Amino acid sequence: MVGAAFFATAVDLRSGAHMRIIPEVILCARTTVENYRISFLFIYLRIAFVVFLSGAMTMAAVPLLVPSFNQFAAGQPWVLATILAALVAILSSPALYYWTVRPLSLLRDQAIMEARKTVGYLNETQSIGKIGCWEMSIAEGTIHWSDEIYRIFEVDPDGFDGSYESFLELVHPDDRATNDRDYKASLSDGTPYDAVYRIVVPSGRVKWIHERCNTAFNDDGQPVSSFGIAQDITQIKLAEKAKSDFVATVSHELRTPLTSIKSALSMIRSGVTGDLPEKAHALCEIAYKNSDRLSRLVNDILDFEKIGAGKMRFHMVELDLVELIENAIEANKAYGDQYGIRFEAIGIDEPVRVTGDPDRLMQVMANLMSNAAKYSHRGDKVEVSLGKGTSGARIAVRDFGHGIPESAQATIFEQFTQADSAWQHQVGGTGLGLSIAKSIVEGHGGTIGFASEVGKGTMFFFDLPA
Template identity: 50%
Template sequence: MAVATNAKRRLKRAGLAFSAGLVAPTAVAAGDLSVALIPPIAAAPLLVGSIGALTVAAFFLVKARQIRKLTEDMQHQIMALNEHSIVSVTDDRARITFVNQKFCDSFGYSEDEVLGQEASLIYPEEKFEKFVNVRDMLAEGKSWSGEMRLKHKNGAPIWTRTTIYPLFSKKGKHVSSISVRTDITDSKTSQAAQNIRESLHMLRDQVFVFDAATLQYVYLNRAALRNFGWTESDYIGKRVGSQRANYDHSDFMRRAQPLLQGKTEQLIYELDIKDVPHEITLQLIPSHTGRAQFVAIARDISERQALEKTKDEFIATVSHELRSPLTSIKGGLGLVLSGATGDIPDKARNLLDIAHRNADRLVLIINDMLDLEKIAAGQMPFTMQRVDGAELLRDAVAANTAYAEKYKVRITAKGLEDGTQIECDPDRMFQVLTNLLSNAAKFSTPGDEVVVELQETDDATILRVTDTGAGIPEEAQASIFERFTQADSSDRRAKGGTGLGLSIVKAIVERHSGTIDMRSREGEGTSFIINLPRKQVETYPAPALHIAG
């Protein structure tokens, strides 16, 4: 009786030992259920000697069924976890030792690409400090939970809701960490998009967003909807220009090529929307779906144009009214200085010289202002013809040599041997070169050389004027072509100028359908580069890229 009782106790203890072995965290974590079988197998000789083989067989049969059921449940749970979550395991040095398929699908890596790599692989560079902080927390035995922005193999952001749990050996040593993540990128993107939409709805400017491939509308803000009398459902499925008969979408795509080819970040042009002048800023941006989208912002500039017209008319009127009396003043001062009215005391002569120089400066400013207004109004005639580029440069150098010698600077021309033909208005292009060469000489150091160079490419003629003078401060470079702008330095101010010369240069070059660019480094010099198309055509206003209606 005592033997049987002892056997039952042993059986009970064996069963308990078995259960404890089954749920041991190390066995479950390893996925090796055979570890859980060790206690009952080791106890089997005791049981056989006590209650016989039949009892032992019955015992193992029951336990085998329990194991099988538990194994099946665990397999289902693991399958569910793999379907829903991004799972990875790292060692004590944060190197990846295991990833599930969801991890590979979400981050774009194959298993071979990540195993053995540090987990920082999926952290953006600016989040590396976050990676270090989490790693240190895990080493201290602390788990981490929260939202985390990681990165795809291609650099795209991936937002996750993450839990990372550290595992320790029986001796208390940190051996690994398990990370379970849920991808919340879509919800994050949707929320961000909603916030942006609400902000755009508040703008007075009209905003249009449309697919770069199909030109199908993606979004219009309230101002755009109100202007066209649409609701948010009216533009769904519509394309740019869909309500205009015979609208040529290929023409839009052709004109948007600089954006599509990455040659520029934005296009700015003017067009009429419902007979109201607007300034359009067109940009190309990527979307979270991977499809590029155009964003067009249309700003009503009718009030601005009216103000500019009023200002221009005022400037033109004042300039005309001032030029005649100033010419008389300058002429009179010149006669007095020439001695036509008799001898002049030295002190008086100095004062008259100052007055005469300032009269010259005022006349120059007025002439420049009138030139700008004529160009802007299309009243300055441009006679395009084929001109010998070498001859044009020689004339410009000859005309500015005496001026350059005042500053002890020499002017050199290069590229004159190629026989390059320039299609331009020779008088206006001579004006451009004279302005650039005189500026370069004025701001050069005595003994320096100013170089004017002529080059030719397949589709353009390039004129370059380079000096090795003081250069233009970086903060002044962005506005150097604006009216009445001069680099803000005492040396430049002392050397004078109207601040209109480069504005005139830019206006003349643009009337030639050309462009002018400036490259400068303070203390090293400046280079102005003019690009003129090989074949000139009549200049028209910027074409309208119809974005609505």
């Protein structure tokens, strides 16, 4: 019984102490490591008291429970007293503390120090990354913030009551309703919450926040609590705005004179100003091609910025895809002639009507057809076909040229991506065209894809709801 009592006490010490380490550290325990050592002295005295009490209970219980032992003790009472006294002395001795309790004490001290160090690293990391964590009790409607979130929101912990309503008061008025709606929607359907919104700190300054959270649900499917992070992305947003403003300004300043240069070169090369010597005409052709290339580059950059800022607008009307293909072939014929390529329409016997933006879809066609022309062999044809896709009408542009290397296929629709090959560098390009085409098609509710084999050619296609 004495051994069992001590074993239970030791197990309680081992499990209880370690279970309390992390909460004590995270909640900033009021005592230092030295205080823990002092507290362990009291723990040892408690153990000694339990052992002594167990010994006393044994002295009282054994004679009552074991009659034969009672008879033995009646004849030699000093033997029983000596045995029990020795047992109590051994279990209560400093040696027992040294070999049992002291290692546990040292282990706990070490664990506390490591936990404090880890929490210190966590706090420092949150401060550097400007990321804080929070937890919200759904039933109580209370929010617990980490220190970093208080710093991000510039709120005094004593002045924040931790309610959800008080948090919403800090959100920018223009973002408040959307933020509240999106978070509550995540509680109803269980999807992770991911939002970017603005806050207004007490000084009146506006900050941008990127917030994400997951919600725990009970067995009945009711939300219990949410745990998430919030990051201050104000500097990122300011940098993005500065970049967008710069690109838009520069592109606009380039586009105006470039249009004039291109128009003038077009008139000169057409002979309106008179016949040119052969060498001068060749130089004029080079200048015109490069002005056209620069014009495409400026337009791609502007479209890229519009897509990134979510400002690309679509003017949807009902249109005929057969007419779209015919217009695209006519518009890109001159470009194909530069590479000795002939565009051929396939499957345009009957009208196929869809809803879309004709100008933007012509932009997609121009990108796919110009790529097909550039990457084909001189004298080849490029097929532009109309048929049925997996989700509606499908337009496909197929060439029989170089094909796309397998190493480049996974990232072909990413921004600034180009296949790494000698002929790719010869034809040039910005690496934005396919990314822009993908955004335009998806803006119509469609999908875009391709199939390619090196040495045999490539087919790009896009499906539109019909």
